[in-house]
Amino acid sequence: MTTSVPVTELGPADLSPPKSFLEVRDLRVQFATDDGIVKSVDGVSFGLERGKTLGIVGESGSGKSVTSLAILGLHRTRSNAKVSGEIWLDGEELIKADNERVRRLRGRKMSMIFQDPLSAMHPYFTIGQQIVEAYRIHHGGSKKAAKQKAIDMLARVGIPQPSRRVDDYPHQFSGGMRQRAMIAMSLINNPELLIADEPTTALDVTVQAQILDLIRDLQEEFGSAVIMITHDLGVVAELADDILVMYGGKAIERGPAEAVFRTPEHPYTWGLLGSMPRLDREVRDRLNPIKGTPPSLINLPSGCSFHPRCPYAGRNGDRSFTERPELTGTTHAVACHMPPELRREIFIQEVSPNL
Amino acid sequence: MSTPLLEVTGLQKHFPITAGLLRRQVAAVRAVDGIDLTVNKGETLGLVGESGCGKSTAGRLITRILEPTGGTVTFDGQDITHIKRGPLRDLRRDVQMIFQDPYSSLNPRHTVGTIVSAPLQIQKIPTPQGLKKAVQELLELVGLNPEHYNRYPHEFSGGQRQRIGIARALALKPKMIVADEPVSALDVSIQAQVVNLLDDLQRELDLTYLFIAHDLSVVRHISDRVAVMYLGKVVEVAPRDDLYAHPRHPYTVALMSAVPVPDPSRRDKAQRERVLLTGDVPSPIDPPSGCRFRTRCWKAQDVCASEQPPLTVLADGHQVACHFPVSDEEQHAAGSGRSAAAAQARDKIATVVADPE
Ligand SMILES: Nc1ncnc2c1ncn2[C@@H]1O[C@H](COP(=O)(O)OP(=O)(O)OP(=O)(O)O)[C@@H](O)[C@H]1O
Ligand SMILES: Nc1ncnc2c1ncn2[C@@H]1O[C@H](COP(=O)(O)OP(=O)(O)O)[C@@H](O)[C@H]1O
Ligand code: SF4
Ligand code: SF4
Ligand SMILES: [Mg+2]
Ligand SMILES: [Mg+2]
Numbered sequence: 001m002t003t004s005v006p007v008t009e010l011g012p013a014d015l016s017p018p019k020s021f022l023e024v025r026d027l028r029v030q031f032a033t034d035d036g037i038v039k040s041v042d043g044v045s046f047g048l049e050r051g052k053t054l055g056i057v058g059e060s061g062s063g064k065s066v067t068s069l070a071i072l073g074l075h076r077t078r079s080n081a082k083v084s085g086e087i088w089l090d091g092e093e094l095i096k097a098d099n100e101r102v103r104r105l106r107g108r109k110m111s112m113i114f115q116d117p118l119s120a121m122h123p124y125f126t127i128g129q130q131i132v133e134a135y136r137i138h139h140g141g142s143k144k145a146a147k148q149k150a151i152d153m154l155a156r157v158g159i160p161q162p163s164r165r166v167d168d169y170p171h172q173f174s175g176g177m178r179q180r181a182m183i184a185m186s187l188i189n190n191p192e193l194l195i196a197d198e199p200t201t202a203l204d205v206t207v208q209a210q211i212l213d214l215i216r217d218l219q220e221e222f223g224s225a226v227i228m229i230t231h232d233l234g235v236v237a238e239l240a241d242d243i244l245v246m247y248g249g250k251a252i253e254r255g256p257a258e259a260v261f262r263t264p265e266h267p268y269t270w271g272l273l274g275s276m277p278r279l280d281r282e283v284r285d286r287l288n289p290i291k292g293t294p295p296s297l298i299n300l301p302s303g304c305s306f307h308p309r310c311p312y313a314g315r316n317g318d319r320s321f322t323e324r325p326e327l328t329g330t331t332h333a334v335a336c337h338m339p340p341e342l343r344r345e346i347f348i349q350e351v352s353p354n355l
Numbered sequence: 356m357s358t359p360l361l362e363v364t365g366l367q368k369h370f371p372i373t374a375g376l377l378r379r380q381v382a383a384v385r386a387v388d389g390i391d392l393t394v395n396k397g398e399t400l401g402l403v404g405e406s407g408c409g410k411s412t413a414g415r416l417i418t419r420i421l422e423p424t425g426g427t428v429t430f431d432g433q434d435i436t437h438i439k440r441g442p443l444r445d446l447r448r449d450v451q452m453i454f455q456d457p458y459s460s461l462n463p464r465h466t467v468g469t470i471v472s473a474p475l476q477i478q479k480i481p482t483p484q485g486l487k488k489a490v491q492e493l494l495e496l497v498g499l500n501p502e503h504y505n506r507y508p509h510e511f512s513g514g515q516r517q518r519i520g521i522a523r524a525l526a527l528k529p530k531m532i533v534a535d536e537p538v539s540a541l542d543v544s545i546q547a548q549v550v551n552l553l554d555d556l557q558r559e560l561d562l563t564y565l566f567i568a569h570d571l572s573v574v575r576h577i578s579d580r581v582a583v584m585y586l587g588k589v590v591e592v593a594p595r596d597d598l599y600a601h602p603r604h605p606y607t608v609a610l611m612s613a614v615p616v617p618d619p620s621r622r623d624k625a626q627r628e629r630v631l632l633t634g635d636v637p638s639p640i641d642p643p644s645g646c647r648f649r650t651r652c653w654k655a656q657d658v659c660a661s662e663q664p665p666l667t668v669l670a671d672g673h674q675v676a677c678h679f680p681v682s683d684e685e686q687h688a689a690g691s692g693r694s695a696a697a698a699q700a701r702d703k704i705a706t707v708v709a710d711p712e
Contacts, residue, residue, distance in 0.1 A: 059542040160634070174635045175406075204405040204569065206632045209613035213631060231543065234615030238622050257619040273617075275547035277576035279599065280616050286554065287576065289547030293512045 020047035055240030255332030367425030401578030457516035514545035
């Protein structure tokens, strides 16, 4: 068991001023539940520049969504949530900022695309009314001008006959169209930070390709910073400049997309890649799954939380079982007790030939 | 190898849409609208297509959970299209189904023992060593701890629940399993465990699979042949490697090119060669005349609106339902890959955007 430090007593991880547009430092989010404390995010740090895309990957329950909701300040209304660490957006720290300030930034400076557009949209208001509302909160102005803005945006995201469809209700749109409408809504104020949480998971591949293409185009046009959250390694490979791999609420590998895909160094990342059949390779006789199942965030394994599933856990004396590995390295950082030379050798000798 | 175990011809399921007090039929959802398929003994036929194209309905017709409104289903030489209750119970021994959602397909109030033994009890199958022993053997076969006989579904993870569903399907030693999205709800590391398990079981027990999924990479991994559906129709069937290397139907080409490539160094190439479809899949209540893909096809000509293309065998062995199948030249012209098709598609889309109806 790791000793639990009351989150309020945790100091800032780094005292230097932020260098990146978005800088997240030692983010921790815990929920008090009847079954115990859920450590959903447990010391995650990363940076992101304008115009760049960070892909966050991990299996369900690894803390991806909780991380993104924390950036938007959406845990503030939950009485059982404790958030600590620092989130610097364009030089402004958000965790200690007051509610009003965060609300003003949300929707304008930063906005989010959710996995399920139906739950993010109000069923009793038309698509147009909702986009108009999102615009006028921040800009005011006449309803008529805002509606024209909404129609332009719907056209921009590829909704056919936008001046007619703007008056439709969400249920009158197909899944792909709803997802586009939500993208239109989140982009109406040209946010500088766009967080997309599994934006295509519920969609078919042909629609997914359209949506990813759209996000790419819009990013180019507006120069926003994008966080793309997904469990699909193919999707991050399409979009991300940098990749953060999460496991059990922690970042276990972080680096440029090319490096993480070409020379991954964490055994969990190897496992993810080995589990996945891919169209750009010869068919393998068998997949190489990771044994066991993802951990419970209430009762994480001691030491490295991946150790019950890791084939290399025994290679570090008892450190894998007793000591939590820190994420170390500069451009390409990895949280594993194996020395970097050993990890690279294992990847080349044992892992890569079977991918 | 290629003795057919299952043969489907002209299979149809129209769900009536009724209205008014008298519940008069006013229209029909043409969920499956005349499909032909053959599954050979010992092989895996993959069935792919987008949401709502009729995959699950086809699976339910074949296992006779649903009764077809047209066409025929022949299993092991016997016409099962409209068989009645008694013979249907016998069919259950030979054909079993595994479902997508490991959460809702298991009764939460029953123990694993009860769930897995149910088919044995319903069919009154004798178990010489006792029911419990039989169930424990099944649990072991699918990689579950036989000691967990008395546990409830909620005590298991998603992957383990899917294994319970597989154990239940195997209880009657079926010849064929129709697996409807058996790994779609699972995390990728668990998905690989279940895919390997299905592979092993097929080898050990000489099973025949119809594997329904929308994930083209998983289907490629597991299938010997693959059938592609669009809006209630089968549009292409071919041996696995042929289909993925040389898709002939324009829809298959678009579908394959849409799959994201997990390799950042190839993304520019993948994006250039992608055939982006516009618009949405039309409604199965009122599908387009002629070829159903014509509203989104970049190769469509006048004839595509007036004549339905039948599923026919091309010289290279693919079965394709298209008046103008994509040729090798089109695939390889102008450089590599599918760039010619992509370029054509882009031109078509550009004109559509410039000239909205
Ligand atoms: N009982 C029913 N009554 C009316 N329509 C139905 C019924 N069952 C299915 N449908 C319709 O038939 C079509 C095909 O459905 P089906 O479930 O077979 O699709 P699918 O290919 O399995 O899709 P998915 O990938 O989403 O599972 C859909 O339009 C669906 O809405
Ligand atoms: N409001 C909440 N109360 C308690 N636990 C929560 C809450 N929100 C999320 N969690 C838990 O936090 C963990 C991470 O969740 P999430 O970030 O949603 O995962 P994912 O990586 O799939 O997006 C999960 O174990 C989840 O059950
Ligand atoms: S620290 Fe040990 S258990 Fe964790 S990933 Fe590295 S080798 Fe495996
Ligand atoms: S028949 Fe015509 S519309 Fe249909 S897929 Fe072939 S070319 Fe396209
Ligand atoms: Mg999530
Ligand atoms: Mg289905």
